Amino acid sequence: MDEEKPDGELYALLHLSPEASDEEIRRAYRQWAQVYHPDKHQTPQMQGIATESFQKIREAYEVLSDERKRKIYDLYGTEGLNSGMELGPKVKSVDEFLKEFEKLKKHRQEHKKLDQVHQSGSLVVNIALAENGPVLRGMTSATELQARISRKSSLVLGGNISIGQELGGGTLSALFRHQISSDADVEILAMAGLQSLVSIQTSRRLSSHATGGIGLSLSLINRTVNLTNSWTRQLSDTTEGSIQLVIGPETGVSVALQRHGERDLGSTELKVGPSGFGIMAQYHHEFSGHSQGRLTGRLGSTAVEVEIGGERRISSQSALAMFCTIGIHGISYKFRFSRGGQKFSVPILLTPALNPLIATGALLLPTSIYVLLKSYVIKPYFLRRKEVKRRERRSSSAAQIREARAKASKAQLLLKNVADRKRDRQLKNGGLVIKQAIYGSAHDLESNFDVSLEEEDNVPPPVLDVTTTLNFLVENEQLQLHDGVKKSGLIGFCDPCPGERKKLKVIYTFRNQQFEVVVGDFDELTIPDAAHLQAKNGSYG
Known part of the structure; x- marks a missing residue:
């Protein structure tokens, strides 16, 4: 299961910070309920739009006002809430639920690992440039298959073959790796062919910063033994040192x-x-x-x-x-192409001197x-x-985007009257007025060209005009969008370009001066801010 950052959509719906208190959640719900309650609107069309938005607000409030549900949502997002409902009987406490959820995650991850078999290989073609043209000096091919056979054990099978101008040979190998405990593991290796040997090696974490290991290998060709001892130490956050001692023929x-x-x-x-x-x-x-x-x-x-x-x-x-x-030994080039676990290398000897x-x-x-x-x-x-x-x-994604844009437009329609009144009042007093707010594709917003809000080639634009929503959210000559909350979850917003990096561009006036700012999807925005002041200002009355 992929680990993703919770988008905080429920907080965005109520325009709240993830650190909001219970009282702030209740206050925000009452405020938005007054805006979106169907009884507040006259026409059937507006009542239908309000009913849909009100349902979202109520669902968000039901989660955030419940301590248990809110904690689960903060940690795991909507998926955590859904998993909680799938667990069957009601969980008695938050801690018990979290333990069950972690157990479920771990179980899924273990099954995923057990199902995975990794294969990798390489092919090396050695070429030398001679007076009569390129000469093939030799080839080496190797392959490796790694499979997890249990929760703590894995098996690696490998083989390689090398062919020169006159000789050739190969080696087969099998490596068994087992995790003895969280601090120790052991490896047993057997090789047959040009290099025939058996070896055993174990390592153990000695402390939070040090690891030690010892190994023994026996050559089946000349009956010699090598003893290896190694130590690794974390010297700092960025530096690691190691020492290895080998006793034997090598x-x-x-x-x-x-x-x-x-x-x-x-x-x-x-x-x-x-x-x-x-x-x-x-x-x-x-x-x-x-x-x-x-x-x-x-x-x-x-x-x-x-x-x-x-x-x-x-x-x-x-x-x-x-x-x-x-x-x-000369001058050479080496070209390599890698795809997945496969590698193809071509070393070319330009000159032996x-x-x-x-x-x-x-x-x-x-x-x-x-x-x-x-x-x-x-x-x-x-x-x-x-x-x-x-x-x-x-x-x-055109159909999905059109549907999301239509819902965002309907939500903005509910806000328009209040947003216009706020804008006119701020404009009259020289306060905070959102002249233009565009949300969507960072690629398009970062370009030097004006972003089109019209469809092109039957594809919806990758950006959305959210000026109405931001004017509605202005309070006491200030506007704040909270850190860590994805902006597409705000009322009147949507995701106009799924799968792409998004930003919000805002042009606003305050005290008859023009400002401009661009922020990331999860970044905090607090305006007005003198840092957003444009170099060349016009006056707006």
């Missing part, structure tokens, strides 16, 4: 440090042993939600190289990546090509694609 010590920020990640590792040493440093930066870059340096007894590259997400499931490696001229070209050429492609191909393509998807989504 004896050595490794020390690692990792630090992460809001959009970047840095790590370094030092390995020392009888067979050699190595230092690795890596920096990863996220440029946007779609692209990221990586810089890696390695220095040791077997390698001296620098790798630089990046990855670009081209859809929700697919990504393209390119890396350039320069070192003592380190050549400064080729190295410079290898670094500059991809960057130049990427900048050109991003500016003239990739970005325009994605903008067009987003626009097409946006139009398709709006077209498929």
Whole structure:
């Protein structure tokens, strides 16, 4: 079950803050009941509109005035209320209900995990550039299947095969993972093929900031044993350190440090042993939600190289990546395409020797090509694609949107007389007057062009005029929309563009000066505010 933020629609209907007191809830209900009670309206049409709105107000009040229902709604939204009714007998207390609801959620999540089987794979094709053209140096294919076999146990089956110019081979593996307790787990691994071994490893959380582990592996080929001991420590909120000690044929010590920020990640590792040493440093930066870059340096007894590259997400499931490696073993490119759990990689060896001229070209050429492609191909393509998807989504929801807009218009019709009187009174006294209020698609409101309120290509506009509602909500020369309450739930509002990010744009006058403000869907709005004053003002009388 997806976790979503409750939209606070019931609070919006009564124009209340989620922190409103019981007295404020009663007062708001009485106020709105006077506006929407059918007996307050003369014509059958207006009475019908009022009856529908009054029913919503009464339902909101019934939930918010009941301590138990309100607490459930605050935590889980409307779904929590519906689940409560499905649980059967009336819950004796809020705490008992919450325990039942959490148990139900946990039960659903566990079943969802048990039903999931994850499969991933990779294919690597090694190519070298020669005088006579590209030469295939080898291929490696690997696949892995992970399944949860119980609430605390999972099984991972894997295999890989590698083919070179003269030799080939493969390995099959099976990994059993079991959670002993909330603080400890154990892993048992068996491999057969080119690398045949069995191993067992267990780890335990030693404290809230430290974890320790120990492992034992036996090679079935040369009958050697490796003993591994590792410790991990959380040094700060953003920094983690680890130490690993290996005793056996691969004896050595490794020390690692990792630090992460809001959009970047840095790590370094030092390995020392009888067979050699190595230092690795890596920096990863996220440029946007779609692209990221990586810089890696390695220095040791077997390698001296620098790798630089990046990855670009081209859809929700697919990504393209390119890396350039320069070192003592030559200069190479690596291209990678990922989709879901599958990866396809093509490393291309440009030259087996380190050549400064080729190295410079290898670094500059991809960057130049990427900048050109991003500016003239990739970005325009994605903008067009987003626009097409946006139009398709709006077209498929056209009937639903028209119905919601019609209900919003009817609700505004009930408010219009009072809203107009308030507006005229504020205008006469130089008070707060809402000149224009538009709610809807953030994409359209953030553009520099005027937003159309008319249908185009038989699709309703992605924005809604809510000027009447906001003028109605003005009290004592002030207007406040509460934080954490989705604005589409306000009386006279609706969602004109389902699935899209929404904002509210308000142009208003106060003391004969014009102001303008744009706020997010869940953001608080309090006007008038000097920060909203426009640079160039006209006078409005």
